[in-house]
Amino acid sequence: MKRGYLGEFEEIVLLTVAVMEGGAYGVAITHEICEQTGRAVRLNQVHAALERLEDKGMLKSEMGEPTAERGGRRKRLFTTTAYGRRTLQEIQEVRESFWAKLLNPFRPATSL
Amino acid sequence: MKPPRFADRILQFFCSPDQLEEVLGDLHEEFAYQLRRGSERRARWRYWRDVLGFIKPFAMKRQKSDYSSKTVMSSDMILNYFKIAWRNLVKNRAYAFINVTGLALGIGAALLIFALVRYHYNVDRHHQKYDSIYRVTTRFVTPEGNFNIAGVPYELGKALKNDHPDIENLAMIDLYRDPLVTIPVANGPDRKFKEAHQMGAFVQPAYFKIFDYAWLAGGPAELTQPNTVVISAENAIKYFGTTQVINKIIKINATLNTRIVGVFKDYRDNTDFAYQIMASWASLPAFYGRPLNTDFDNINGDTQCFVSLNNQFTQADWDRQMLAFVKKNKPQGVKDTRFPMQPLRDIHFSTDTDGVSQGLIWSLFAIGIFLLLTASINFVNLATAQALNRSREVGVRKVLGSTQSQLFWQFIGETALLTLTATAIALLFFQFGQQLVQENLHGAFRFTFYYDVSVIGWLALIVVGVIFLSGFYPALVLAGFKPALVLAGRMTSQQLGGFSIRRSLVVTQFAISQMLIVGMIVVANQLHYIQTKDLGFRQNAILTVRLPQVPKQDAGKMEAFRHLAMAIPEVEKLSYSMSGPPQSGWVSQTMIKYDTRPDVEKFTPQQKYIDAAYVDLYGLKLVAGRNLQPADTSREVLVNEAFVKQLGIQKPAEVLGKFLHNGRDLEIVGVVKDFNQNNLRTGIAPLFMTTRTTNYFFANLQLHNGNFERVIRQLEKNYNQIYPDSYFTAQFVDEQLQENYTQEQTMAKLVNFFAGIAVLIGCLGLYGLMLFMAAQKTKEIGVRKVLGASIGNILWLFGKEFVRLIAVAFVVATPVAWWVMTHWLQDFSYKIELGPGIFGIALLATVIVAALTVGIQSIKAALMNPVKSLRSE
Numbered sequence: 001m002k003r004g005y006l007g008e009f010e011e012i013v014l015l016t017v018a019v020m021e022g023g024a025y026g027v028a029i030t031h032e033i034c035e036q037t038g039r040a041v042r043l044n045q046v047h048a049a050l051e052r053l054e055d056k057g058m059l060k061s062e063m064g065e066p067t068a069e070r071g072g073r074r075k076r077l078f079t080t081t082a083y084g085r086r087t088l089q090e091i092q093e094v095r096e097s098f099w100a101k102l103l104n105p106f107r108p109a110t111s112l
Numbered sequence: 113m114k115p116p117r118f119a120d121r122i123l124q125f126f127c128s129p130d131q132l133e134e135v136l137g138d139l140h141e142e143f144a145y146q147l148r149r150g151s152e153r154r155a156r157w158r159y160w161r162d163v164l165g166f167i168k169p170f171a172m173k174r175q176k177s178d179y180s181s182k183t184v185m186s187s188d189m190i191l192n193y194f195k196i197a198w199r200n201l202v203k204n205r206a207y208a209f210i211n212v213t214g215l216a217l218g219i220g221a222a223l224l225i226f227a228l229v230r231y232h233y234n235v236d237r238h239h240q241k242y243d244s245i246y247r248v249t250t251r252f253v254t255p256e257g258n259f260n261i262a263g264v265p266y267e268l269g270k271a272l273k274n275d276h277p278d279i280e281n282l283a284m285i286d287l288y289r290d291p292l293v294t295i296p297v298a299n300g301p302d303r304k305f306k307e308a309h310q311m312g313a314f315v316q317p318a319y320f321k322i323f324d325y326a327w328l329a330g331g332p333a334e335l336t337q338p339n340t341v342v343i344s345a346e347n348a349i350k351y352f353g354t355t356q357v358i359n360k361i362i363k364i365n366a367t368l369n370t371r372i373v374g375v376f377k378d379y380r381d382n383t384d385f386a387y388q389i390m391a392s393w394a395s396l397p398a399f400y401g402r403p404l405n406t407d408f409d410n411i412n413g414d415t416q417c418f419v420s421l422n423n424q425f426t427q428a429d430w431d432r433q434m435l436a437f438v439k440k441n442k443p444q445g446v447k448d449t450r451f452p453m454q455p456l457r458d459i460h461f462s463t464d465t466d467g468v469s470q471g472l473i474w475s476l477f478a479i480g481i482f483l484l485l486t487a488s489i490n491f492v493n494l495a496t497a498q499a500l501n502r503s504r505e506v507g508v509r510k511v512l513g514s515t516q517s518q519l520f521w522q523f524i525g526e527t528a529l530l531t532l533t534a535t536a537i538a539l540l541f542f543q544f545g546q547q548l549v550q551e552n553l554h555g556a557f558r559f560t561f562y563y564d565v566s567v568i569g570w571l572a573l574i575v576v577g578v579i580f581l582s583g584f585y586p587a588l589v590l591a592g593f594k595p596a597l598v599l600a601g602r603m604t605s606q607q608l609g610g611f612s613i614r615r616s617l618v619v620t621q622f623a624i625s626q627m628l629i630v631g632m633i634v635v636a637n638q639l640h641y642i643q644t645k646d647l648g649f650r651q652n653a654i655l656t657v658r659l660p661q662v663p664k665q666d667a668g669k670m671e672a673f674r675h676l677a678m679a680i681p682e683v684e685k686l687s688y689s690m691s692g693p694p695q696s697g698w699v700s701q702t703m704i705k706y707d708t709r710p711d712v713e714k715f716t717p718q719q720k721y722i723d724a725a726y727v728d729l730y731g732l733k734l735v736a737g738r739n740l741q742p743a744d745t746s747r748e749v750l751v752n753e754a755f756v757k758q759l760g761i762q763k764p765a766e767v768l769g770k771f772l773h774n775g776r777d778l779e780i781v782g783v784v785k786d787f788n789q790n791n792l793r794t795g796i797a798p799l800f801m802t803t804r805t806t807n808y809f810f811a812n813l814q815l816h817n818g819n820f821e822r823v824i825r826q827l828e829k830n831y832n833q834i835y836p837d838s839y840f841t842a843q844f845v846d847e848q849l850q851e852n853y854t855q856e857q858t859m860a861k862l863v864n865f866f867a868g869i870a871v872l873i874g875c876l877g878l879y880g881l882m883l884f885m886a887a888q889k890t891k892e893i894g895v896r897k898v899l900g901a902s903i904g905n906i907l908w909l910f911g912k913e914f915v916r917l918i919a920v921a922f923v924v925a926t927p928v929a930w931w932v933m934t935h936w937l938q939d940f941s942y943k944i945e946l947g948p949g950i951f952g953i954a955l956l957a958t959v960i961v962a963a964l965t966v967g968i969q970s971i972k973a974a975l976m977n978p979v980k981s982l983r984s985e
Contacts, residue, residue, distance in 0.1 A: 025138070031145075044162060063134075066137075075134065075137060
């Protein structure tokens with residue numbers, strides 16, 4: 001089955017949205033990714049990825065509540081679509097099948 | 113704490129409206145987060161970085177909001193404008209090419225001209241005291257008008273400082289040309305440097321308080337002592353290979369040993385006072401071998417006085433007290449001598465004292481404006497002519513809701529696009545032109561234009577000016593179309609109100625071209641006239657050899673040189689004199705008393721020292737009396753006719769045997785016919801000539817035809833034998849005369865160059881217009897040909913339009929050109945007549961140029977087979 005292509009960064013963003021379960025919006029996602037991966041991710045990159053994912057139909061969004069910190073502006077809250085979730089699953093399956101075929105699984109390196 | 117406002121603005125401009133809320137919200141939240149974590153500065157910096165990260169207008173995918181935005185600057189519309197503009201350019205390649213080339217030529221040339229103008233107005237402006245520096249000059253007030261000399265008496269500085277101690281700084285300076293520098297070498301021959309294009313000077317230390325100099329070693333402090341000198345880094349490196357040359361000895365003009373006490377940084381900014389070797393004023397008596405002349409009558413253009421003033425003593429104070437000063441120090445000059453202060457900013461432009469004519473600069477500036485105007489007119493003409501092609505687009509846009517202002521800005525934007533493209537090309541032209549101008553015309557001056565911040569301002573001004581000049585009217589016409597008329601196809605080019613305006617623009621263009629052509633012809637004619645006019649003396653095959661620049665010539669050595677020179681077969685005659693008949697830049701004047709008249713004469717004649725052979729060698733004609741006796745002791749003098757006239761005497765013979773008094777008593781023995789001892793701009797002035805062996809600076813040699821190269825080589829050998837401490841310079845009189853007219857020649861070259869470009873741009877526009885007319889009339893020509901019109905008829909169809917326009921332009925241009933050129937010619941004592949012939953030639957030239965431009969296209973149109981043009985109907 002041909003599924004929509006996902007870049008590595010897009011995949012992480014999509015996963016983060018899935019993990020955050022309804023609380024996912026630009027800044028929160030950015031901070032979460034920073035914390036989890038330790039990468040210096042920038043807001044505009046996340047926005048661009050979110051936009052692409054929404055175009056591909058893997059995310060959907062709705063406007064949330066405004067806060068004072070945001071100057072009274074609303075958040076855009078993202079949730080994963082069924083298609084998005086299935087895509088993530090397929091990626092996971094593909095990877096697992098490869099891992100299973102690995103004859104000598106990697107051991108944690110003791111001396112490098 | 114709020115995030116930077118301006119960043120938000122930028123984002124609002126670039127971000128699509130439907131995303132703005134969430135993006136801004138996120139950014140603000142992030143800002144607050146960063147603020148909690150770290151310093152404000154860091155948070156702001158990150159904020160800017162993030163905002164800039166969002167600016168990717170082409171990469172951002174936009175979700176269409178439900179309603180189209182109403183702003184003029186909507187990004188979709190801008191993209192659409194670009195697309196349509198590009199399609200139009202590609203469709204009308206020829207017009208686009210003509211427009212861009214014309215604009216690029218115009219802008220490039222105008223930029224070049226403005227660079228030249230800027231250069232002239234910035235000379236010496238880098239001095240901190242620029243506005244308070246003055247040069248004290250001498251003015252002789254004569255019945256014929258004022259005669260200004262840059263120089264003052266040697267003693268003026270001292271007297272001025274005595275009488276007015278409030279003057280902030282005062283420095284005397286004495287100039288000399290072409291220094292000869294000798295570096296003594298311990299064992300071996302001295303090294304000699306002929307500084308042929310440099311100027312040397314003797315200065316008082318205060319000179320360096322008035323003008324800004326940067327010192328690499330030493331300084332001016334020791335310049336109070338005699339036999340001290342400061343030199344430029346360039347010269348120091350040339351002489352010694354280093355700038356650390358303090359206390360080294362150099363010998364100037366083989367007479368003066370000086371110790372170097374300072375090395376100053378090379379002149380980087382444009383200046384009129386680029387003296388490379390400046391010895392102390394106190395060295396002057398040693399240099400001249402006699403004490404300085406304390407006489408207030410002794411005035412020479414190279415002895416100058418600079419002051420810087422402050423509130424204590426201003427130029428106005430001086431103007432009030434000048435007369436008292438003259439009365440006290442030069443009582444006999446109360447009537448006719450003044451010492452006005454000339455502001456530094458005027459020095460570069462004072463034509464009396466070798467400055468650049470401001471008229472020249474303004475006429476160039478005018479040509480610059482003309483250039484931009486012509487290029488813009490081209491644009492307007494072509495754009496309005498094509499307006500019909502775009503009328504349907506305008507109609508559709510209007511029906512779909514475009515406002516008139518939106519359309520107006522769309523077309524202005526297109527013009528801006530073309531203009532900016534042209535500007536990029538213009539900068540290339542500028543680069544070439546700059547090199548051309550530098551090499552051919554000014555040589556000496558440096559283009560500091562590029563390093564100048566105001567250049568951006570100039571460029572922006574030109575670009576914006578051109579955009580509006582060329583874009584405004586077409587945009588107005590296009591934006592004003594009535595959609596109903598246009599879409600019904602009931603719009604024809606005749607209905608475009610622009611037609612008569614287009615005509616008048618073409619007339620303007622022709623008029624400008626004609627004025628410039630008249631200018632070119634007049635300048636060229638006038639130059640030819642003054643260069644070939646009979647000057648009243650022989651010019652051919654006379655070589656002048658300069659004698660050493662020493663205070664007193666050695667009569668024995670001169671005799672020896674004469675002997676050797678006359679031994680060369682080609683040398684026919686030899687005469688020694690102070691200067692040739694034409695004296696450039698160096699005029700010696702003196703006050704005289706005549707006969708028994710008690711008062712000093714009201715006019716100040718020029719004086720010249722010549723020997724007895726001079727009159728014959730230069731072919732001067734005697735009107736009365738006889739030539740001078742060869743002996744120095746005879747105290748005889750020749751005067752010219754102008755001198756006699758100034759004395760108020762009718763018959764030349766009446767002055768014979770009378771005496772002149774100017775310190776010496778001289779008997780008038782002859783009157784020579786007037787000849788031009790200056791250049792033809794200044795004309796003939798009263799002159800007397802007498803013998804004085806010690807004051808001869810030139811040997812004049814009349815040569816037979818022969819190998820002049822060989823003669824000069826032989827003379828050089830002889831000269832070096834007799835004057836080993838000097839160096840040989842020889843020049844033919846006719847060549848020297850040409851040098852008198854460098855400024856005019858520069859003007860002619862510049863005017864021709866730029867006027868040529870202006871005419872070329874005009875032609876480009878004409879060609880474009882013709883191209884368009886031919887395309888418009890294709891069918892008409894077809895029908896006419898079918899009905900039996902001859903090729904001549906068809907050609908006349910195009911020709912009559914242009915002939916009419918040229919005729920109108922001629923009527924407009926002639927009076928203006930006549931007025932301008934009459935003014936220019938007023939500077940010359942000898943000038944050509946502005947006859948109808950010149951204007952006739954200009955008219956003819958315009959007609960020919962127009963005919964050539966229009967001709968090919970109209971012939972092509974006339975020869976077209978009507979079958980082709982009518983088939984599609």
